[in-house]
Amino acid sequence: MVVQQDSGEARHQRADAARNRERLLAAAADVFRERGLGGGVGEIAERAGVGRATLFRNFPTKQALMVALLAHEMRQAIAQGRQTLAEADDHGVLMQYAERVIALQQENRGLLQAVAWDAYMEDPEIAATHADLMALLDEMIAHDQQLGLIRNGISASDVMMLMKGVFAVACSPLGGDAAAVERHLQLVGQAIATARDGSR
Amino acid sequence: MVVQQDSGEARHQRADAARNRERLLAAAADVFRERGLGGGVGEIAERAGVGRATLFRNFPTKQALMVALLAHEMRQAIAQGRQTLAEADDHGVLMQYAERVIALQQENRGLLQAVAWDAYMEDPEIAATHADLMALLDEMIAHDQQLGLIRNGISASDVMMLMKGVFAVACSPLGGDAAAVERHLQLVGQAIATARDGSR
């Protein structure tokens, strides 16, 4: 259950080069947040304080940069989830985590969706991170099942699928409508809950 | 319950101009299907047998062309749904329609998703078509509720939200995995069904 290294192999890398990679990721996050995914690589390089070409040595393509950023933020989300799971004891953890992830997604302007539909599993880094996420969800489901909160037969991929619908609404440009998101989340919660209660 | 005209106002339009608009939409559908949404406007114009500039008189921007195409295909899907609803009598109609829409989405290479997240409600044509779709879903839900198949309190926007998750899986580049789609659809069906049955 080890969290993966952020950059694969970082062998004989000069200190400034490593710093540049970090700066580029941070700058990309800022620019995408402000301008949307159409934000230009020129501005990203400028904010990172490097030349365009340096960006393209670190990330062979703009898409690769987006994928790396996505993987980076997925890892953060997974780390938070592991912490939530470790601290939780006698109360359910999955739906609480779902709310947290929705908030992260909204901050990122739907980065996951924009990148994911094109390149989700093609990139090995994303594939590995995705596998980690599925494992985390499986553990959360098992945890909540032992408390009798989630019914049997629900899988991590089921949860992902249901959550994608909520994400879609939550990240829609018009649609941050918090009430609708809350309502949909409840509906998803009911879909995987053990008893037909209505109140939770 | 009138289906909207395809092009809003078509007042004093020369015959060849009207034909060009149709050809451009058809060519765009072909190119996007073959090359994905990155397909160039040059190729679209060429296949339609017109110059680039003609494309831009009919659609002020490439995005506008995608939106118009999306609206066009949404209208077809709505028309099919109305027919399904009219023919159905003593059996449920919503989930059957869902399967049909999924098939349409897969043909379009996820056009809806790619366009929708950016521009869903901003375009008035899309907003109107979306309203028509919601009305159709409401009628389908009411129909199935009278048969005791769908529980009370389920709204069209709930169904849309749940379906978006299924669409996302169904249209993911890797993921046409038919078994997973079928499984997810069942789960969604259970989420809105009246009784906890398990078999349907």
Added chain:
DNA sequence: ACCTGAACACCGTTCAAGT
């Protein structure tokens, strides 16, 4: 009233030259 090919502008990507 509508069409067109050529030109423009922008942005992702590469390259020759620097340290």
Added chain:
DNA sequence: ACCTGAACACCGTTCAAGT
């Protein structure tokens, strides 16, 4: 070993000229 600004290529968009 790494960096850079200038050049390249591509594609969405516009324009001057045609019918």
